Amino acid sequence: MICWCRISSSSFRVVICENWKSVLRRRFSLPSRVKLFLPVVHLIVKPITRTNSLQIETAMESLQNDENTPAVNQPMSKNAQKRLLKQQRYEAKKAEKKAQMKEHKKKEAERKRKEWQEKLANVGEEEREKLIEGRKELRKERMEQRSEEKGKKIERLQNARINGQNVVIDLEFADLMSSSELHSLVQQIMYCYAINGRCALPAHIWLTGCQGEMQNQLQRIPGYDKWVIEKEDRSYVEAFQDQKENLVYLTADSENVLDELDPKEIYIIGGLVDRNRWKGITMKKAKEQGIKTAKLPIGTYLKMSSSQVLTVNQVVEILLKFLETKDWKDSFFQVIPQRKRCEGGSEFEKEGTHEEDEKIPGTQEAESDNQDVQNLGRLEEEDNIVEKEDSKAKRQCIQTLIEP
Numbered sequence: 151m152i153c154w155c156r157i158s159s160s161s162f163r164v165v166i167c168e169n170w171k172s173v174l175r176r177r178f179s180l181p182s183r184v185k186l187f188l189p190v191v192h193l194i195v196k197p198i199t200r201t202n203s204l205q206i207e208t209a210m211e212s213l214q215n216d217e218n219t220p221a222v223n224q225p226m227s228k229n230a231q232k233r234l235l236k237q238q239r240y241e242a243k244k245a246e247k248k249a250q251m252k253e254h255k256k257k258e259a260e261r262k263r264k265e266w267q268e269k270l271a272n273v274g275e276e277e278r279e280k281l282i283e284g285r286k287e288l289r290k291e292r293m294e295q296r297s298e299e300k301g302k303k304i305e306r307l308q309n310a311r312i313n314g315q316n317v318v319i320d321l322e323f324a325d326l327m328s329s330s331e332l333h334s335l336v337q338q339i340m341y342c343y344a345i346n347g348r349c350a351l352p353a354h355i356w357l358t359g360c361q362g363e364m365q366n367q368l369q370r371i372p373g374y375d376k377w378v379i380e381k382e383d384r385s386y387v388e389a390f391q392d393q394k395e396n397l398v399y400l401t402a403d404s405e406n407v408l409d410e411l412d413p414k415e416i417y418i419i420g421g422l423v424d425r426n427r428w429k430g431i432t433m434k435k436a437k438e439q440g441i442k443t444a445k446l447p448i449g450t451y452l453k454m455s456s457s458q459v460l461t462v463n464q465v466v467e468i469l470l471k472f473l474e475t476k477d478w479k480d481s482f483f484q485v486i487p488q489r490k491r492c493e494g495g496s497e498f499e500k501e502g503t504h505e506e507d508e509k510i511p512g513t514q515e516a517e518s519d520n521q522d523v524q525n526l527g528r529l530e531e532e533d534n535i536v537e538k539e540d541s542k543a544k545r546q547c548i549q550t551l552i553e554p
Contacts, residue, residue: 303347307378310346314354315473316416318386319462322359323422323431329363331423336367339421341463343377351473353466355379358386387439390416399436402459403429404443407450411472417444419465426459451479452491460486 226234270278319339324332339357346352360368361383368374382389390397399418400408411417418441420432436443446468448454460468464485471481483491 304378306350306352307347310352310354311378311380314352315411315413315469316356317353317466317469318356318358318416318418319421319466320359320386320418320432321357321361321364321421322385323420323424323428324359324362324364326428326431327423332363332367334423335364335421335462336371338423338461338463339368340371342466343379345463345467346470347378349470349474351470353470353473355466356382356386356389358382358384358389386416386418387441394441397441399432399441399443400445400465401432401436401443402445403433404445406442406444407447408444409447411469417469419462421462423461446482447478448482448486451482452486454486454490 270281273281319342321335327335342355346355357368357379360381365383380389386397387394393416396414396416397418398408398415399420401420418436420435422428422431424431433443446465467485468481471484472478475481
C-alpha cells in the first residue's frame with residue numbers, strides 16, 4: 151500500500167508500508183547490510199518525469215507481480231567469492247596438469263621410438279634381427295599372458311554365476327536423472343564390472359530395469375555385449391519373484407546394520423546419481439515393495455566428513471573386498487577415499503573452524519584465508535592422489551572392457 155508520494159522534476163518518492171520490504175529487497179537486489187528503517191521505506195524511482203496515480207499504480211503492480219520472482223544478479227558474499235575463485239583456480243590447474251601429462255606421454259613415446267631406432271642403427275644386420283626377434287617374442291609372451299588372464303577371468307565370472315554372491319544394481323531411477331548423471335552412472339557401472347573381473351572371488355552382478363536411455367548408453371560401451379553379467383529389462387522383483395524374501399535393499403536410511411553377507415541373500419544397490427535431490431527414495435521404494443533393508447556398518451569403523459551415501463562402484467567394491475577379507479574396517483579404508491573420511495575428529499574441527507570464520511568478521515578474516523588455503527592445498531594433494539588412482543583404474547578398466 152502507498153502512503154504518500156512526492157513528485158519532482160526527475161523522480162518521485164514513494165513511501166510504502168512494512169510488508170513491501172521483502173519485495174523491494176528481491177526487486178532491487180538490496181544486500182542484507184542495507185537497513186530498511188521502520189515503519190516505512192522511501193523508494194526513489196527514476197527517470198520518470200511525469201507521474202500520476204495511474205503510473206504509480208502500474209509501478210506498484212509491477213513490484214507485486216515480481217514478488218515471487220527470484221532475484222537476479224544478486225551480489226555474492228566475500229566467502230562465496232573466495233570459494234568460487236578457489237574452485238576456478240583448481241579447475242584451471244587441473245586442466246593445465248592434464249595437458250602437461252598428455253604432452254609428457256607424447257614426448258615419452260617419441261623418445262622411446264627414437265632410442266629404438268638409434269639402437270637398431272648402431273648395430274650390425276645380424277644383431278638388428280636378433281633385437282627385432284626378441285621384441286616380437288616379448289610381445290608374444292605378453293599377449294599369451296593377457297589371453298591366459300582373460301581365460302581365468304571368464305572362468306571366475308562363470309563360476310560366480312553359480313556360486314557367487316548376488317549383487318543387483320537397480321536402474322529404475324533413470325527417468326529421475328539428467329544426461330550427465332546418466333553418463334556418470336554408466337561410468338560407475340563400468341568400474342563395477344572391471345573391479346569384479348579382477349577379484350579372486352567375484353560377485354554375480356545383475357543389472358535390472360535396464361531400459362530406454364540407460365540401456366542405450368550402456369550399449370555404447372565397447373564390449374558390453376560380451377560382459378559376463380545378467381542384464382534384465384525387468385525389475386528385480388520380477389526377476390527374483392520366487393526369492394522375494396531374500397531381497398535386501400542397501401540404503402543409508404535403513405536402521406538395520408549389515409554385519410555379515412549371507413550367500414542366500416540378494417543385495418540391491420540403487421543406481422541413482424542425484425546430487426542429494428531425492429533423499430530417502432530407495433528406503434521408500436523398499437518399504438512400498440515390502441523388501442528388507444540394511445546399511446553398511448560404516449559408522450562403526452570410521453567417521454564420514456559428510457553423509458554416508460557412497461557411489462555405486464564404491465558400494466560394490468566394498469562388498470567385494472569384504473568377500474575376500476571378511477573385514478569391514480579394512481574394506482572401508484581401502485575403498486572410501488581420504489577426502490570423505492574424518493580420522494580423529496580433525497576434519498570436524500577444521501569444518502567447524504571454517505564455519506566460524508564465515509560468521510566472525512574483522513580480525514579473523516586473515517586467519518580464515520590462511521586456513522582456507524591450507525585446506526585447499528590439502529584437498530588438492532588428496533585429489534591428485536585419487537585422480538592418479540582413478541586414471542590407473544580407468545586404464546585397466548578400458549583394457550578389460552574391450553574383452554569379455
